[in-house]
Amino acid sequence: MRAHSPGPTDTTPMLPEGLRDLLPERAARRRAVARAVLSAFERYGYASVVLPAFERESVVARGVGGAVRRELLRFLDPDVGDVLVLRPDMTPQIARLVATRYREHPGPLRLAYEGSVVRRPRGRAHRQRQLSQAGIECIGFAPPQADVEVIVATLDALHALGLRDLTVELSHAGALPAVIDALPPDLREPVAEAVAARDRAVWRELLSGDELAHVERLARCAGEAHELAGWRDALAALGHADVVDALGAVAEGIAGAGARVLVDLGELRGRGYYTGVFFQVLADGVGSPLAGGGRYDALLGRYGAPRAATGAAIDLEAVEVALARGGAGADPRPPRVLVVGTPAARAPTAARLRAAGRAVAECDPVDDATVAALVAWEGYAEVLRPEGG
Amino acid sequence: MRAHSPGPTDTTPMLPEGLRDLLPERAARRRAVARAVLSAFERYGYASVVLPAFERESVVARGVGGAVRRELLRFLDPDVGDVLVLRPDMTPQIARLVATRYREHPGPLRLAYEGSVVRRPRGRAHRQRQLSQAGIECIGFAPPQADVEVIVATLDALHALGLRDLTVELSHAGALPAVIDALPPDLREPVAEAVAARDRAVWRELLSGDELAHVERLARCAGEAHELAGWRDALAALGHADVVDALGAVAEGIAGAGARVLVDLGELRGRGYYTGVFFQVLADGVGSPLAGGGRYDALLGRYGAPRAATGAAIDLEAVEVALARGGAGADPRPPRVLVVGTPAARAPTAARLRAAGRAVAECDPVDDATVAALVAWEGYAEVLRPEGG
Numbered sequence: 001m002r003a004h005s006p007g008p009t010d011t012t013p014m015l016p017e018g019l020r021d022l023l024p025e026r027a028a029r030r031r032a033v034a035r036a037v038l039s040a041f042e043r044y045g046y047a048s049v050v051l052p053a054f055e056r057e058s059v060v061a062r063g064v065g066g067a068v069r070r071e072l073l074r075f076l077d078p079d080v081g082d083v084l085v086l087r088p089d090m091t092p093q094i095a096r097l098v099a100t101r102y103r104e105h106p107g108p109l110r111l112a113y114e115g116s117v118v119r120r121p122r123g124r125a126h127r128q129r130q131l132s133q134a135g136i137e138c139i140g141f142a143p144p145q146a147d148v149e150v151i152v153a154t155l156d157a158l159h160a161l162g163l164r165d166l167t168v169e170l171s172h173a174g175a176l177p178a179v180i181d182a183l184p185p186d187l188r189e190p191v192a193e194a195v196a197a198r199d200r201a202v203w204r205e206l207l208s209g210d211e212l213a214h215v216e217r218l219a220r221c222a223g224e225a226h227e228l229a230g231w232r233d234a235l236a237a238l239g240h241a242d243v244v245d246a247l248g249a250v251a252e253g254i255a256g257a258g259a260r261v262l263v264d265l266g267e268l269r270g271r272g273y274y275t276g277v278f279f280q281v282l283a284d285g286v287g288s289p290l291a292g293g294g295r296y297d298a299l300l301g302r303y304g305a306p307r308a309a310t311g312a313a314i315d316l317e318a319v320e321v322a323l324a325r326g327g328a329g330a331d332p333r334p335p336r337v338l339v340v341g342t343p344a345a346r347a348p349t350a351a352r353l354r355a356a357g358r359a360v361a362e363c364d365p366v367d368d369a370t371v372a373a374l375v376a377w378e379g380y381a382e383v384l385r386p387e388g389g
Numbered sequence: 390m391r392a393h394s395p396g397p398t399d400t401t402p403m404l405p406e407g408l409r410d411l412l413p414e415r416a417a418r419r420r421a422v423a424r425a426v427l428s429a430f431e432r433y434g435y436a437s438v439v440l441p442a443f444e445r446e447s448v449v450a451r452g453v454g455g456a457v458r459r460e461l462l463r464f465l466d467p468d469v470g471d472v473l474v475l476r477p478d479m480t481p482q483i484a485r486l487v488a489t490r491y492r493e494h495p496g497p498l499r500l501a502y503e504g505s506v507v508r509r510p511r512g513r514a515h516r517q518r519q520l521s522q523a524g525i526e527c528i529g530f531a532p533p534q535a536d537v538e539v540i541v542a543t544l545d546a547l548h549a550l551g552l553r554d555l556t557v558e559l560s561h562a563g564a565l566p567a568v569i570d571a572l573p574p575d576l577r578e579p580v581a582e583a584v585a586a587r588d589r590a591v592w593r594e595l596l597s598g599d600e601l602a603h604v605e606r607l608a609r610c611a612g613e614a615h616e617l618a619g620w621r622d623a624l625a626a627l628g629h630a631d632v633v634d635a636l637g638a639v640a641e642g643i644a645g646a647g648a649r650v651l652v653d654l655g656e657l658r659g660r661g662y663y664t665g666v667f668f669q670v671l672a673d674g675v676g677s678p679l680a681g682g683g684r685y686d687a688l689l690g691r692y693g694a695p696r697a698a699t700g701a702a703i704d705l706e707a708v709e710v711a712l713a714r715g716g717a718g719a720d721p722r723p724p725r726v727l728v729v730g731t732p733a734a735r736a737p738t739a740a741r742l743r744a745a746g747r748a749v750a751e752c753d754p755v756d757d758a759t760v761a762a763l764v765a766w767e768g769y770a771e772v773l774r775p776e777g778g
Contacts, residue, residue: 027438
């Protein structure tokens, strides 16, 4: 026993704040979801890579916005002296990989990944800090086809899991994000916050004249994809014809993909990261988006390998919430058998069942109450008590 | 572009030292190996859990030996002020989980896991710092059956991957590890180092009399399992009858499991962690063990939930080395098709193939040289250039 051996009271808070264990049933569902998503991505030619759990801070900082950069979980490499970080996002890792290992790839390059990212909790308490994602990056393939492809592949993955009634919300970095980034520096963050909070009173205090009209116009452009055509002339007069056309091309490309398509020119998510069309996939009654992504043509250049790129990431936990709401929450594990008896009595039965591919747990002879307790904990489908041996 | 945007020369060292990316073919093999191993573990009733990537330092420090504790990668939680660590081993996490979530489980409790652990590089340069493991823990099930079960399940998993000619080396914490821990404190580490290095000259200088005879006797007890019986009387006279009997029972239990069985009473690996029989699985020509484990009856008590326990972990990278040596190194991914053409020309072909479950990458019209370069990079099994559209 160590000096700081725990008493009975200090065992509860052992898990770090904002992290979670997945017990067997949830763990099995997580693996099944991840596998189905990666299979769907494979059908679109995306090849999965495995990336390390941490990176140099200097590498990640190149690829994430200021807000994420302030929230990085940093640690010092005691052997080399580098500052390292737990990844807050997989895309900068993919960019680093592409810049070092795929420099001569003729493109299109399609990579997929699955893993966890770590973020510091923002806002309300007890928020999860570790998110599980499965995503794709499509590099060096022209818009709008590449943008359409990543959204269609994402929807296909979600449909393959049995999810229906999905909504894709399309936005564009050249719409309100660009207008806000062109404001005087001291106005940008307050206006962005007011717009994100849909707080008109605040942005009306901060802005006036053309700037106010421009922001208000874009903030109002949210609706069904078919409304884009009606907005085109007014938006073209404000210099956003290309934005409307890019959104229109993507909306048309994904029209047959089995989801409702909305557009929102006032969306600010990912400001400073995306450079073109960006999107999120929503499901009724699920508090956070099931997936999101967009075009990030400036990122790879920061790693010395400039290329057009677009990507998407599915939030596996949000998907599980959506599946549970839809009733698709059954334990995906094969039914398991408990074999109770002395080693000699149970061994032949256990061996025979295993050889047939069954999942078999062995147990020494115990009373019925213990067997019942085991079944309650483990959910065994069958209990056998072979005789003899 | 940021101020520290990289020039062409600073892209190479972007990956942190001792870490590695797995490109698609290796990543696919890793996933296939992990899946096969977890399936084999499931057949023995082990249920996989998913554990977070980091833990409180105070929690991990309880469960690892001093050498590992010195090597932890620590970081400060900027929100809560806790010291956190990247896990160096999954077993302390499992112990923490059992103590908090499975306190009332009637046992036997069988848990499996898969994931990466992080260690600081020891010894030679460029050693991997991130290891991928898949393991099992069997809690509250009597020896020797539980010890036999984890070794048999481990061998079964390795056999299921196609590995043959494996050797299990059995050792015991009550043999040389216990004798060294009973030496005067200043002698323990020097003698342990000399024994681990098989440097007789050094330990003969450090020890004399009965202590020297005892260490030498145990260091000589290494050989085939059937030799145990011949050593029994001499070892019983030294107080090790229980060690011989425990090793004998496990050796007998695993005799039919399709591996050569060796015993080594001079093995020190895991000193201070294991409390009974411990083992490693070796394959010819692979520099590090494919798997290892053992009994750790004192660990769960440190988390406030004392229980007998034994476990095993498979090193997935060592397994991949063994598989490659055996020639089983084919790309496990389904053959992929490249469809080249305008969006209108290629879409129907791509959709039809995907609906049939094929993996299809789309590409705009390009010349034959680019197609050849793409095939060389990606290994497409087939290239289609549909006409019309």
